Amino acid sequence: xxxxxxxxxxxxxxxxxxxxxxxxxxxxxxxxxxxxxxxxxxxxxxxxxxxxxxxxxxxxxxxxxxxxxxxxxxxxxxxxxxxxxxxxxxxxxxxxxxxxxxxxxxxxxxxxxxxxxxxxxxxxxxxxxxxxxxxxxxxxxxxxxxxxxxxxxxxxxxxxxxxxxxxxxxxxxxxxxxxxxxxxxxxxxxxxxxxxxxxxxxxxxxxxxxxxxxxxxxxxxxxxxxxxxxxxxxxxxxxxxxxxxxxxxxxxxxxxxxxxxxx
Numbered sequence: 491x492x493x494x495x496x497x498x499x500x501x502x503x504x505x506x507x508x509x510x511x512x513x514x515x516x517x518x519x520x521x522x523x524x525x526x527x528x529x530x531x532x533x534x535x536x537x538x539x540x541x542x543x544x545x546x547x548x549x550x551x552x553x554x555x556x557x558x559x560x561x562x563x564x565x566x567x568x569x570x571x572x573x574x575x576x577x578x579x580x581x582x583x584x585x586x587x588x589x590x591x592x593x594x595x596x597x598x599x600x601x602x603x604x605x606x607x608x609x610x611x612x613x614x615x616x617x618x619x620x621x622x623x624x625x626x627x628x629x630x631x632x633x634x635x636x637x638x639x640x641x642x643x644x645x646x647x648x649x650x651x652x653x654x655x656x657x658x659x660x661x662x663x664x665x666x667x668x669x670x671x672x673x674x675x676x677x678x679x680x681x682x683x684x685x686x687x688x689x690x691x692x693x694x695x696x697x698x699x700x701x702x703x704x705x706x707x708x709x710x711x712x713x714x715x716x717x718x719x720x721x722x723x724x725x726x727x728x729x730x731x732x733x734x735x736x737x738x739x740x741x742x743x744x745x746x747x748x749x750x751x752x753x
Contacts, residue, residue, distance in 0.1 A: 514545055530556050532565050536702060561617045568707070569621055577634045580614035584638050592641045602642050603660060610638050611665065618669050619676040622713045628666055628749075635665045654751045667748045670717060674743055677714050678733040721746055 514524055526548040532555070533539040543550045555564045555571060562572040584592065591597060591605055614634055621627065636653055643659055645651045657664065683690040693711065715726040722742055724732055733739050 526550055532556055532563070534565060534567050536566055572617065573621065573627055573630070576614055576616060577630055580610055580634050581637070583610055583613055584641075588641070592638065599642070599660070603662070606638055606642065611635075615665075615669060619673050620710060621669075621673070622708050622710055623666075623669070623673075624708075631669070632666065652751070664748045664751070667746065670721065671743050671746050673714065674718060674722075674733075674746070677718075678736065678739045678743075681730050681733045682736065 517524055524545050526545050529545070529550050530553045531541070531543040531550040532553050533541050541552065543552070553565075555562055557563075562575050564571045587605065587609075591602060614631065623631075632653070636656070639656055639660060639662070640646065640651075643651075643656045645656065680689055680693055715729055718724045718729050718733075719726060722745075724742075732742070
């Protein structure tokens with residue numbers, strides 16, 4: 491039995507048959523059957539779209555969001571809900587460990603930071619490689635991280651101790667620096683993939699149709715291009731070629747400087 495399958499279909503205007511005429515037949519050829527009670531349908535659009543999908547005589551539930559491999563995907567195509575969910579999950583971890591770990595005096599600082607690195611940070615940042623980090627996102631992630639570290643260091647907001655001071659006292663690298671380095675590292679893996687790999691094909695894809703009115707959203711590829719230009723000085727026209735050379739790309743990422751810390 492296959493679980494967690496995700497089907498991506500092209501625009502309806504390009505199909506001579508409904509995708510749900512094609513997919514069930516292909517599943518049967520492979521010896522699989524679609525369970526309508528465990529399957530959901532979601533349209534990706536900025537505006538609400540009602541699209542009734544049927545498998546045989548049964549209809550699939552149409553949802554506005556769904557989780558796939560631990561990541562929440564939303565019908566508006568943004569990751570804001572997922573980032574908010576990650577921050578909420580990290581806050582729940584902090585609350586559950588507050589007395590038994592974070593503020594427990596008998597526990598060494600080394601043990602507390604080990605839990606921070608192995609439990610708190612992975613929950614907060616899971617799937618971050620695909621995030622588009624806006625200033626608002628950076629601020630929210632910083633606040634979530636500092637809520638843990640400030641208490642580990644024995645401070646509260648009323649003490650007005652700068653983030654950089656707490657981080658240096660604990661001997662930690664800036665979390666945003668780690669995230670940006672990880673995103674650029676994933677970009678390097680992506681562009682070195684052979685032709686035919688699904689992530690590379692999706693990265694290369696260009697959506698059809700017209701852009702909606704107003705300011706366009708920042709695409710992940712544009713975010714990465716801007717990140718590499720601003721932080722490493724690599725022109726967008728040279729980025730893919732540089733990232734494909736791991737002997738050059740790897741050492742470059744280790745030279746990535748931290749962002750100025752305003753507080």
